[in-house]
Amino acid sequence: MRTKYPKFQAIEALVDAMHLKTDDITSVTELRDSMRSFVARIRYKNCTSDRQVILKRAFTGSIEFESDIIRLFERNGIDVAKIIALYPEAGLLILEDLGDINLESMDSRENRIQEAIDILIQIHFAGIRCFDELRSIFRAHGRDRKFDLSGYNKQLAMINLNRIQDLFRNKFPNSEKRKILELLLQMLSFTAEKNPNCYQADIPSPLIINDLKPHHFILHDNRFKIIDLETLTLFGIPQIDLVHLLEHPAFQLSSEIKEKYINYYYDKILSARMDFLKGREDFKIGYVYYLLTYKLFISCVSRKKSPNLLNEFSGVPLIDDILQIVKKHEA
Numbered sequence: 001m002r003t004k005y006p007k008f009q010a011i012e013a014l015v016d017a018m019h020l021k022t023d024d025i026t027s028v029t030e031l032r033d034s035m036r037s038f039v040a041r042i043r044y045k046n047c048t049s050d051r052q053v054i055l056k057r058a059f060t061g062s063i064e065f066e067s068d069i070i071r072l073f074e075r076n077g078i079d080v081a082k083i084i085a086l087y088p089e090a091g092l093l094i095l096e097d098l099g100d101i102n103l104e105s106m107d108s109r110e111n112r113i114q115e116a117i118d119i120l121i122q123i124h125f126a127g128i129r130c131f132d133e134l135r136s137i138f139r140a141h142g143r144d145r146k147f148d149l150s151g152y153n154k155q156l157a158m159i160n161l162n163r164i165q166d167l168f169r170n171k172f173p174n175s176e177k178r179k180i181l182e183l184l185l186q187m188l189s190f191t192a193e194k195n196p197n198c199y200q201a202d203i204p205s206p207l208i209i210n211d212l213k214p215h216h217f218i219l220h221d222n223r224f225k226i227i228d229l230e231t232l233t234l235f236g237i238p239q240i241d242l243v244h245l246l247e248h249p250a251f252q253l254s255s256e257i258k259e260k261y262i263n264y265y266y267d268k269i270l271s272a273r274m275d276f277l278k279g280r281e282d283f284k285i286g287y288v289y290y291l292l293t294y295k296l297f298i299s300c301v302s303r304k305k306s307p308n309l310l311n312e313f314s315g316v317p318l319i320d321d322i323l324q325i326v327k328k329h330e331a
């Protein structure tokens, strides 16, 4: 069982690790305190001046994994928060403080999505370019699992079934919900088939963020830098990151704008001849698959039951089959 680190221990560990005195710490602003990590902005005095840094304390393995990825990103020109110090025994990572303005909260956020897509593409490419190096990082941290598509499918099936249950609670009989799920799974297998290199352990594949959050793109010197690289994986379909970015509720993008960004992403991948995505239209089915599961997720989390959820996707072959089931029961 994982236990939570009491925050005072994190500060104590910092004081120890950096050879400070408790009095040297002039302020501690908590930014996150969860089962996963404790993150705080720390101001401390040293001989020359006051300094402000970000302290991240998490489990030893995950802090080291994150710092290995940060270093690889730095070597490959991907903008990240610089590591000031790493104390693996104490589970401490000290990072450059990038400030509080991020892609989710800033005023002109809709206008800056393209910059985030550029970073996303750099990250996806890094998977192909640095595949061997990345695999050894993943392996060193016990994350080098062989991807098991059928196990993954089963897991997704469970998650999505629960979401569908929740969303359409009293609407359809279970047999119909299962049909919807079956169609979702068909979309996933189709997407996996079209992106075979994303699911095979030994073939270079894009590096996926997997849990992209717009607030992890922090604006610093008028450029975005990315933080929190703990969720990265070499297995999966890159569309998931694009969906998490373009469909985030902080942006209210029109379908035209989303289409423009999807094409922007796709064209850049094509022009770099990193052909891990086969066919623009097939790419979009993968996008729609993740979009659907993401929307199901959002609706369940926000408890907003949205009966019109699917109408947005009419015209997409498998979605139309789902819509038919929905319509039959709405009539």
Ligand SMILES: Nc1ncnc2c1ncn2[C@@H]1O[C@H](COP(=O)(O)OP(=O)(O)O)[C@@H](O)[C@H]1O
Binding pocket: 031, 032, 034, 036, 037, 038, 039, 054, 056, 081, 095, 096, 097, 098, 099, 100, 215, 216, 218, 227, 228, 229, 230
């Ligand atoms: N280098 C940084 N500069 C500024 N803020 C940061 C930095 N690192 C983390 N934060 C803030 O702390 C929060 C939690 O850090 P994060 O690395 O995302 O931890 P977790 O893995 O628990 O999500 C971030 O969402 C962000 O607001």
Ligand SMILES: [Mg+2]
Binding pocket: 216, 228
């Ligand atoms: Mg985070």
